[in-house]
Amino acid sequence: xxxxxxILAASAALSAQVTHxxxxxxxxxxxxxMTYSGNxxxxxxxxxxxxxxxxxxxxxxxxxxxxNSLQKFETTPLxxxxxxxxxxxxxxxxxxxxxxxxxLWRYRRPMPPDIRVCCGQVNRGVAALGDxxxxxxxxxxxxxxxxxxxxxxxxxxxxxxxxxxxxTVAPLALKDKVVIGVAGGEYGIRGHLDAYDAKSGxxxxxxxxxxxxxxxxxxxxxxxxxxxxxxxxxxxxxxDPETDLIYWGxxxxxxxxxxxxxxxxxxxxxxxxxxxANSGQLKWHFQFTPHDxxxxxxxxxxxxxxxxxxxxKRKLVIFPNRNAFYYVLDRVSGQFLLGKxxxxxxxxxxxxxxxxxxxxxxxxPSIQGTAVWPSVAGANNWYSPSYxxxxxxxxxxxxxxGSLYFFGEADFKLGEQYNGGGFRAxxxxxxxxxxxxxxxxxxxxxxxxxxxxxxxxxxLSTGGNLVFGATSEAQFFxxxxxxxxxxxxxxxxxxxRSNPMSYLSGGKQYVAMAMGNSLYVFxxx
Amino acid sequence: xxxxxxxxxxxxxxxxxVPGFDSNPFTSPSDLAQGEKLYLGRCAGCHGPRGDGxxxxxxxxxxxxxxxxDKTLWNIIRYGxxxxxxxxSLMAQREIWQVAAFVKSLGAIQSGAASGDPKRGEAVxxxxxxxxxxxxxxxxxxRMGPALTDIGARSGPGxxxxxxxxxxxxxxxxFRLASLRGRDGKTVxxxxxxxxxxxxxxxxxxxxxxxxxxxxxxxxKMEKRSPMPSYKGKLSDGEIDDLVAYLAGLRGAKGGER
Numbered sequence: 001x002x003x004x005x006x007i008l009a010a011s012a013a014l015s016a017q018v019t020h021x022x023x024x025x026x027x028x029x030x031x032x033x034m035t036y037s038g039n040x041x042x043x044x045x046x047x048x049x050x051x052x053x054x055x056x057x058x059x060x061x062x063x064x065x066x067x068n069s070l071q072k073f074e075t076t077p078l079x080x081x082x083x084x085x086x087x088x089x090x091x092x093x094x095x096x097x098x099x100x101x102x103x104l105w106r107y108r109r110p111m112p113p114d115i116r117v118c119c120g121q122v123n124r125g126v127a128a129l130g131d132x133x134x135x136x137x138x139x140x141x142x143x144x145x146x147x148x149x150x151x152x153x154x155x156x157x158x159x160x161x162x163x164x165x166x167x168t169v170a171p172l173a174l175k176d177k178v179v180i181g182v183a184g185g186e187y188g189i190r191g192h193l194d195a196y197d198a199k200s201g202x203x204x205x206x207x208x209x210x211x212x213x214x215x216x217x218x219x220x221x222x223x224x225x226x227x228x229x230x231x232x233x234x235x236x237x238x239x240d241p242e243t244d245l246i247y248w249g250x251x252x253x254x255x256x257x258x259x260x261x262x263x264x265x266x267x268x269x270x271x272x273x274x275x276x277a278n279s280g281q282l283k284w285h286f287q288f289t290p291h292d293x294x295x296x297x298x299x300x301x302x303x304x305x306x307x308x309x310x311x312x313k314r315k316l317v318i319f320p321n322r323n324a325f326y327y328v329l330d331r332v333s334g335q336f337l338l339g340k341x342x343x344x345x346x347x348x349x350x351x352x353x354x355x356x357x358x359x360x361x362x363x364x365p366s367i368q369g370t371a372v373w374p375s376v377a378g379a380n381n382w383y384s385p386s387y388x389x390x391x392x393x394x395x396x397x398x399x400x401x402g403s404l405y406f407f408g409e410a411d412f413k414l415g416e417q418y419n420g421g422g423f424r425a426x427x428x429x430x431x432x433x434x435x436x437x438x439x440x441x442x443x444x445x446x447x448x449x450x451x452x453x454x455x456x457x458x459x460l461s462t463g464g465n466l467v468f469g470a471t472s473e474a475q476f477f478x479x480x481x482x483x484x485x486x487x488x489x490x491x492x493x494x495x496x497r498s499n500p501m502s503y504l505s506g507g508k509q510y511v512a513m514a515m516g517n518s519l520y521v522f523x524x525x
Numbered sequence: 526x527x528x529x530x531x532x533x534x535x536x537x538x539x540x541x542x543v544p545g546f547d548s549n550p551f552t553s554p555s556d557l558a559q560g561e562k563l564y565l566g567r568c569a570g571c572h573g574p575r576g577d578g579x580x581x582x583x584x585x586x587x588x589x590x591x592x593x594x595d596k597t598l599w600n601i602i603r604y605g606x607x608x609x610x611x612x613x614s615l616m617a618q619r620e621i622w623q624v625a626a627f628v629k630s631l632g633a634i635q636s637g638a639a640s641g642d643p644k645r646g647e648a649v650x651x652x653x654x655x656x657x658x659x660x661x662x663x664x665x666x667x668r669m670g671p672a673l674t675d676i677g678a679r680s681g682p683g684x685x686x687x688x689x690x691x692x693x694x695x696x697x698x699x700f701r702l703a704s705l706r707g708r709d710g711k712t713v714x715x716x717x718x719x720x721x722x723x724x725x726x727x728x729x730x731x732x733x734x735x736x737x738x739x740x741x742x743x744x745x746k747m748e749k750r751s752p753m754p755s756y757k758g759k760l761s762d763g764e765i766d767d768l769v770a771y772l773a774g775l776r777g778a779k780g781g782e783r
Contacts, residue, residue: 422615473721
């Protein structure tokens with residue numbers, strides 16, 4: 001009886017709709033976490049202060065939810081009005097009671113046996129709009145679920161999984177649309193970013209990240225290489241209501257390591273694209289790594305901040321790229337303002353005045369292997385950075401590592417991997433990592449907290465002057481956001497490939513992070 | 526070590542497809558030459574440039590213990606070997622066949638055949654050589670170095686000889702020597718079993734398992750050198766021949782399976 005009453009209470013609370021206005025004013029509802037990054041600006045910041053630098057040492061595990069899957073658990077949960085929505089691998093959703101961790105409903109999607117994914121059947125989270133929850137699936141569908149029951153409202157095919165397309169990204173819901181990207185950069189797909197009508201599931205617009213014949217940028221692909229140009233869109237972007245633009249990073253050109261078969265700059269791979277939120281039309285683009293041959297997807301989370309550059313107040317987008325350079329762009333025009341290396345790199349002399357890399361010779365993949373820093377996984381990757389308006393610092397989990405890059409045949413067969421080479425660790429080279437705090441507009445480092453292995457997990461900063469994250473050895477930690485001093489840690493076990501978030505339940509603050517095959521939720525005693 | 530795991534984790538493969546050939550269609554001299562180039566870049570780091578082993582298995586044998594036929598060999602190169610350090614590969618189908626062709630050719634290469642007497646070699650191993658102080662054969666011996674129970678299946682005679690005479694070089698990451706000094710000035714050395722940002726775990730010289738918080742240590746360092754001494758000059762050339770012959774014949778309890 002008691003369980004039934006609890007579910008009833010949660011369902012009643014859910015009667016409030018998730019409107020676009022609520023998502024815009026997310027800061028007014030610090031107890032909820034309604035989008036992948038917590039707000040449209042990609043900040044992954046919780047204003048909550050209950051757990052803070054003075055009491056975080058008393059943090060305890062409040063509850064643990066364990067999945068049945070042994071795939072990587074990459075989710076960022078959403079919390080809306082007392083209910084937590086968690087995506088589980090491969091493409092399932094569970095609604096949990098935020099106080100007890102007990103399931104309220106489940107959506108399970110059976111998968112065909114021949115899914116095409118380079119890097120695991122994973123999912124990074126769901127989106128919410130109206131009274132629906134949206135999930136992208138590794139068999140390349142977008143599914144809308146009833147937020148109260150998990151019943152399927154509609155499902156729309158995004159693309160053909162047998163051709164190498166999959167969806168792993170958390171969608172971004174805004175206005176009356178659900179924006180969603182595709183993965184498949186190792187299968188020679190032609191990447192795109194889509195918006196679907198949230199009510200009907202009908203395609204509202206599609207932006208191809210590889211321009212077709214007659215479109216600007218098409219001539220940056222030799223021959224018909226554009227057809228398999230890849231440039232996936234597998235990490236959630238940001239949105240600015242003032243510019244009404246969506247900012248989204250794009251993935252590597254295909255094939256990854258053999259650039260001979262796709263001569264040219266290969267637009268819009270490894271770029272940030274700014275698209276009109278209503279039409280999907282390209283407003284501007286900036287390509288970080290023209291003609292990439294190291295698999296350095298620009299699928300990092302763009303961070304929108306306002307700041308002063310050379311004495312002038314600007315609306316900025318900060319992009320700490322996988323290629324080891326830190327970029328500051330004007331997010332109205334796309335103008336390059338500043339760029340500098342923020343981790344060891346050996347492939348470019350630097351950036352020119354327009355932000356284009358000045359490549360060093362001898363850094364292309366070779367048959368015998370070419371040692372280059374950063375590694376194939378980059379100085380940063382899909383996991384989230386965090387920006388705290390309270391400290392004014394941008395926190396990034398930085399990877400310090402190199403790879404041996406191999407050149408190989410690029411043999412395209414529909415639905416099969418299309419890599420053109422490979423990579424491995426450089427023998428005898430030590431790898432490591434660090435949480436670094438940057439002054440966003442200058443890229444100047446305020447502090448760093450070193451960790452033993454290159455990290456693969458995101459960060460959360462909070463109003464309690466804390467930065468939460470986890471090491472690759474699954475040590476969940478809290479650092480002082482001003483100084484970087486370690487204040488708390490917990491050994492969770494397993495690997496960590498996820499981002500932390502925070503919410504209120506019953507007036508009490510919790511911090512959640514998926515580690516190993518479980519979601520850990522922490523609170524004060 | 527981390528890079529290796531990352532390779533496995535980032536591009537973990539599911540066996541979707543088996544190539545449409547039962548035997549290797551790419552065995553011409555130019556395929557072999559290309560296979561060698563690919564092998565030297567991607568495989569030689571663990572298996573040795575002539576395939577006679579190291580971190581990876583000895584491939585310079587007439588019959589590969591895990592891959593009796595071409596199709597199995599192709600699948601091992603493509604998808605790796607679970608629960609070992611053998612990763613999957615992103616090479617194109619033809620490149621995998623070319624590497625497979627080269628790997629099979631390694632069995633015909635003599636890489637410093639063992640000319641010694643294995644019986645005398647066993648005596649050296651257990652006596653003058655003192656090998657069992659650090660290495661185990663079956664249930665006998667120490668745990669400071671890698672077990673030798675099936676060393677002959679993993680390393681050919683040429684590679685074994687090189688390791689005995691010049692043991693420096695590629696030290697397996699689970700056998701790195703760590704030197705730790707406590708805040709009280711006491712020191713301890715041992716083989717590093719694990720390490721993270723906050724702690725380190727070692728097997729000390731008596732075989733004891735120890736774990737330390739780094740905050741409790743004044744300092745710690747990892748030796749890049751192998752703790753194994755060179756036997757050059759310590760054993761005669763004949764004794765080294767005998768030792769190599771004995772070790773090359775150690776194939777493990779199941780006749781060569783690891």
